[in-house]
Amino acid sequence: MSTHEAWHARYAKLVAACTVLLIAAGGMVTSTGSGLSVPDWPTTYGWNMFTFPLKHWVGGIRYEHSHRLIASTVGFLTIILALWTWRVEPRAWVRKLGFAALGTVILQGVLGGITVLFFLPPAISIAHAGLAQIFFCLTITMALVTSRGWKSNAAPVDDALLRRAAAVTTALVYVQILLGATMRHNDAGLAIPDFPLAFGHLVPPAWNAKVAIHFAHRVGALLVTLGVVATAGHVLYHHRGRRELVRPVVLLLFFLGVQVTLGAFVIWSGKNPLINTAHVVNGALVLATSLVLSLRSFRAGFERAAVAVTRPAPSLGRHELQGARP
Amino acid sequence: MVRVRKLVVCAALAAACAACSGSDSSKSAEPSSPAAAPDAKKVDTATAATVTGKVLIEGTPPANPVLKMASDPTCSNANSGEVHAESYVVDNGALQNVFVWIKDGLGNKYLFDTPTEPVKLDQKGCHYIPHVLGIRVAQPLEIVNSDSTMHNVHGMPETNREFNFGQPVPGMKQSVTFTAPEVMIPFKCDVHAWMNAYIGVVNHPYFAVTGSGGKFELKTIPPGTYTIEAWHEKLGRQQQSITLGEKESKDITFTFKVPAGTD
Numbered sequence: 009m010s011t012h013e014a015w016h017a018r019y020a021k022l023v024a025a026c027t028v029l030l031i032a033a034g035g036m037v038t039s040t041g042s043g044l045s046v047p048d049w050p051t052t053y054g055w056n057m058f059t060f061p062l063k064h065w066v067g068g069i070r071y072e073h074s075h076r077l078i079a080s081t082v083g084f085l086t087i088i089l090a091l092w093t094w095r096v097e098p099r100a101w102v103r104k105l106g107f108a109a110l111g112t113v114i115l116q117g118v119l120g121g122i123t124v125l126f127f128l129p130p131a132i133s134i135a136h137a138g139l140a141q142i143f144f145c146l147t148i149t150m151a152l153v154t155s156r157g158w159k160s161n162a163a164p165v166d167d168a169l170l171r172r173a174a175a176v177t178t179a180l181v182y183v184q185i186l187l188g189a190t191m192r193h194n195d196a197g198l199a200i201p202d203f204p205l206a207f208g209h210l211v212p213p214a215w216n217a218k219v220a221i222h223f224a225h226r227v228g229a230l231l232v233t234l235g236v237v238a239t240a241g242h243v244l245y246h247h248r249g250r251r252e253l254v255r256p257v258v259l260l261l262f263f264l265g266v267q268v269t270l271g272a273f274v275i276w277s278g279k280n281p282l283i284n285t286a287h288v289v290n291g292a293l294v295l296a297t298s299l300v301l302s303l304r305s306f307r308a309g310f311e312r313a314a315v316a317v318t319r320p321a322p323s324l325g326r327h328e329l330q331g332a333r334p
Numbered sequence: 335m336v337r338v339r340k341l342v343v344c345a346a347l348a349a350a351c352a353a354c355s356g357s358d359s360s361k362s363a364e365p366s367s368p369a370a371a372p373d374a375k376k377v378d379t380a381t382a383a384t385v386t387g388k389v390l391i392e393g394t395p396p397a398n399p400v401l402k403m404a405s406d407p408t409c410s411n412a413n414s415g416e417v418h419a420e421s422y423v424v425d426n427g428a429l430q431n432v433f434v435w436i437k438d439g440l441g442n443k444y445l446f447d448t449p450t451e452p453v454k455l456d457q458k459g460c461h462y463i464p465h466v467l468g469i470r471v472a473q474p475l476e477i478v479n480s481d482s483t484m485h486n487v488h489g490m491p492e493t494n495r496e497f498n499f500g501q502p503v504p505g506m507k508q509s510v511t512f513t514a515p516e517v518m519i520p521f522k523c524d525v526h527a528w529m530n531a532y533i534g535v536v537n538h539p540y541f542a543v544t545g546s547g548g549k550f551e552l553k554t555i556p557p558g559t560y561t562i563e564a565w566h567e568k569l570g571r572q573q574q575s576i577t578l579g580e581k582e583s584k585d586i587t588f589t590f591k592v593p594a595g596t597d
């Protein structure tokens with residue numbers, strides 16, 4: 009791996025890390041109910057977003073405006089990532105991934121603006137939350153596939169059952185996050201006020217739309233737990249010697265435990281904004297870890313596909329790379 | 335690719351349209367109040383009746399929570415000592431900030447002039463003043479920022495059109511009108527989460543907000559049978575039916591009970 013490639017890989021990791029910060033800032037906006045504290049967009053009370061005076065960062069404005077600035081920063085970092093990847097990356101699909109991330113973050117910004125201008129309609133706010141996770145997944149994928157580990161010559165694991173289990177678990181986690189966003193943007197976070205029971209019962213004795221959304225999120229947590237435990241069990245039993253699989257599995261189990269605990273404390277604390285936000289961020293980390301495990305389980309497939317379609321990268325001032333890689 | 339481009343253009347247009355509508359300083363909702371009948375007439379004040387009354391509260395209301403204003407020093411500096419929410423303003427068993435109005439019985443038999451003088455809603459010390467108020471359909475509501483901090487004014491009607499605009503400059507005034515009756519419309523400031531107010535919009539002049547002693551008065555009501563409603567932000571709604579003869583004065587009392595287990 010050349011120095012340039014190493015810096016590119018580090019930069020991709022930086023973008024992914026900044027996206028975690030962005031998700032946290034977004035979580036604070038919704039958790040504090042500050043989504044409409046800046047009523048205009050893309051301006052802030054008529055100011056250019058970047059020149060909004062610091063003295064006016066009060067109350068809910070602090071959360072909403074910080075979110076916008078961090079989002080702009082991540083957008084800017086993503087432009088650089090896409091261009092840098094396009095210049096140095098020999099794999100066409102990775103180059104495309106960079107621009108997919110850029111397109112996603114632009115669309116995400118527009119959705120964020122529209123949801124403010126239309127007073128936070130749940131459908132748009134949920135789409136904003138769901139697309140945030142897609143963008144995060146893209147940055148995680150960029151960080152992973154540009155890393156030294158991914159490019160190493162070690163033979164990848166080729167296990168169809170693992171691929172299926174990891175992919176299903178990742179999909180379950182994503183659906184669970186969408187359910188969480190639906191609950192959050194329909195103000196159903198405390199529709200069932202007790203935990204682990206529901207109104208003192210295993211199943212709610214009375215139902216309405218909010219109770220149903222909330223309960224679906226709890227059932228989703230159970231399914232995700234089953235998926236994670238099954239996948240982890242498979243890896244620990246069949247691939248115990250493969251560090252690139254064991255590490256994300258251990259991390260996944262850890263994040264899952266934290267996530268369930270945080271979910272309980274969200275209810276017990278009456279939706280404390282910090283706990284609520286930690287639950288959102290940790291949910292994203294569960295997704296990211298599950299995604300990393302999935303991508304690594306699919307690495308053999310990536311390599312086969314890459315061998316079939318490898319072609320030289322565009323030569324617009326690009327660095328000469330050390331041979332085509334998958 | 336073309337489809338993606340179209341999507342982006344549509345999204346940008348939607349954003350631009352919304353941005354334009356969001357910059358209006360004067361807002362209004364779509365008209366929906368029933369028109370007066372062709373033979374509608376003005377109320378004969380010589381035969382009109384009066385309803386007076388009071389609103390009482392039974393039981394001990396929960397303490398109003400202390401407002402945490404530390405997130406904006408301008409707000410905390412504008413208030414000395416502890417500041418409490420205004421949900422339960424109780425005066426010797428009488429309840430203030432209750433909106434009382436004739437809900438039913440007037441039909442479309444009467445013509446009422448729409449007042450042109452604005453009703454004022456002030457933002458002062460990071461509170462809405464008054465906390466509860468009434469206004470007529472089409473009457474201007476003048477919203478003023480008397481604070482040296484930024485507020486956004488977020489009206490959340492269900493029948494009228496929702497709005498949200500900023501008042502970043504001290505002394506800023508903006509006018510809003512409502513074109514449909516709606517009792518009540520919540521207002522909030524998303525910058526300062528504790529700031530809220532409620533506005534009752536009606537298409538006749540028979541409404542009041544209880545003040546000291548929980549008292550209210552509805553004057554110059556034409557004789558007839560009416561449903562009178564009292565609304566409180568926490569305790570809900572109560573109704574009474576009343577029949578008024580010519581020049582009659584009647585006194586009524588609403589009693590809200592604090593539900594058991596309220597804290």
